[in-house]
Amino acid sequence: MLEKHVCVLEGVMVSQDREDFFLLSNCGPKLLEQKGLALGGLGVASINIGLGGKTLVELERPAAYHTTPIFPLIRSDRKRRNKTTYWRRRSCVQDTRIVIAIEPSESDGDELDLPERCRVLKLANSVTYDRMEKSLNQLEKIVLPSSDDTPNDKFLPKLTPLVRVLMGMAQPSEKIPIQELKFFDDTLNASQKEAVRFALECPELPVYMVLQVNTYAHRSDTSTHNHNILERLLALPASQSGTKLKVTRVGHPARVMAHEGVLDATLEVKANRSDQAALAKDVKNELEATLDALSGKGKGAKGKAPRGAERRKMWEEVKALRKEYRQREGGVVRSVLSESQVVLATCHSSGGRQLRDHNFDVVIIDEATQALEAVCWIPIFKAQKLILAGDPMQLPPTILSIDKMKKAKNTGGTPEKSSTTSDKTGGR
Structure with missing residues (x-):
């Protein structure tokens, strides 16, 4: 398979x-x-x-x-x-x-x-496709291990109870009843409240397709979905202790709509404003100055870039400074993410360097009906519990593999559903 x-x-x-x-x-x-x-x-x-x-x-x-x-x-x-x-x-x-x-x-x-x-x-x-292919290869290694696999691969995900349930290797656990449940939004109807309760009571895998208010066949950008969810989370009232929900969005601030509160919740802005940011700022300034000098735009360069041995030496400095900067900045990013209660990212970006060593209690994949299975495995490897949300009436990923459609038609068969993709395969 x-x-x-x-x-x-x-x-x-x-x-x-x-x-x-x-x-x-x-x-x-x-x-x-x-x-x-x-x-x-x-x-x-x-x-x-x-x-x-x-x-x-x-x-x-x-x-x-x-x-x-x-x-x-x-x-x-x-x-x-x-x-x-x-x-x-x-x-x-x-x-x-x-x-x-x-x-x-x-x-x-x-x-x-x-x-x-x-x-x-x-x-x-x-x-995007490289990461999807990598996720499938990793799934094969943990589900069907062989002697050829490297046992010391530190980036290989673990065979969690959630993965075992999804692959049919174990039965889902019994639901844990919740006696009292207080909703943040009192305007939810009965079916929506039932969906929330169902998701909270299932230990591993609640799948609930929610009919949304959006017009059928309407598809919006992944960043727009993340932005809307982020705005709603930031609008939640503070707890009884007076603390607000700590939310971080992984992604470039330029892709976030110009709103002060939303922009402040991005990982890059939080990392730059953290107490540890000064440790990496000096290295960053030195690195940028070296790159300017290499392009002939540094102070005193007069538009002339260095050549020969001098240029090779400066590129060696760039490599060393970049390595030091990534190490220092990595500590800042880990500190920001460790303090966050909710992290928003696309399925694709959840496989990036920033979230490489982070696991989560719950992973929610929004608009799951519009994503490929392969891209969904990227965040699933980081989860103890998975919630799939979406509208079954929405359009599926766009079919691009024309040859396979023709082959299926000529043989009287049906094309594989997984042979579809679109720009939305970054996931939600």
């Missing part, structure tokens, strides 16, 4: 790669820009350091364009007549600028020597 699931997932990845190749090989830069799939003539405005040691490259051009999540950064060298591709994640978009986040493992070399003009293209997010 797991092998078939991985095979179908790979088919979806191949379909998206074919679509990207078709667009890039048959459409010129101007047409791609008209369709909102590319931005050309961008210049490097600044290079900074973000959460997790990521390099944030700010590109700008005096024009407003619409862009979406994942882009490769294309460097064109007319003298050498070649191109260098940098796979990057869009971090922030405004009317006249876009910020590209570069993973530390990718930027520790001289390949980040960006030219004066760059082009950005929108392509499929391969990182």
Whole structure:
């Protein structure tokens, strides 16, 4: 079953790669820009350091364009007549600028020597599928262990009672009755109250599909869902002791709607304002100054970047400073998350470095009917209890694996449900 699931997932990845190749090989830069799939003539405005040691490259051009999540950064060298591709994640978009986040493992070399003009293209997010494939491989290792598996893999999840129930290796535990239950929202109807009670009484896996007020066939962005849930949690009244619920949202502040209370709840803002942030700030400033010097924008550089042995030495300093910064900042992030009572993230981002060593009493996957099973396993590995919420009348993930649909039709069979995907596979 797991092998078939991985095979179908790979088919979806191949379909998206074919679509990207078709667009890039048959459409010129101007047409791609008209369709909102590319931005050309961008210049490097600044290079900074973000959460997790990521390099944030700010590109700008005096024009407003619409862009979406994942882009490769294309460097064109007319003298050498070649191109260098940098796979990057869009971090922030405004009317006249876009910020590209570069993973530390990718930027520790001289390949980040960006030219004066760059082009950005929108392509499929391969990182999402990599994490989904990794989650399925991890599931196979813990459910069907073999002698070839590495027993000392510290990142391999444990075979929890929840996973055993989900994989049919154990029966769900008996419900634990709750005598008295006080609701925060008195406007809930009887069926909604029943759903809440059912979820609280089940030790491992309550699955309750809630018919929502949203219009059928309406699908909103993952970040919008997180934003709405975050606003509701922040609006909850304080407890009898006067303390508010401690909520943290994992994600870039630029993707959070401009609201002071909501913005303050993001992990990056909390980390920057914590008492331990000063430990990492000095290293961050030194790292950014070194990157400015490498790009020829440092103090006294006069637009001239260092070359030869001096440049190689400075890149060695960047590697050392980045490593030290990640270590110091990691302690700050762990401190913030350990104090949080509720953490909001997408299924995809829950597999990131910030939440790698964190487990949770309860994991709630909102809009579960619109997510792939593979992406749901990422947060499930961190949970003792799982709650799936969603509307069965909502649209499922969009089918992209056309070849498998044709094959199923020709053979008289039915296409696998798991051969579907969409931009929503980041989960809720």
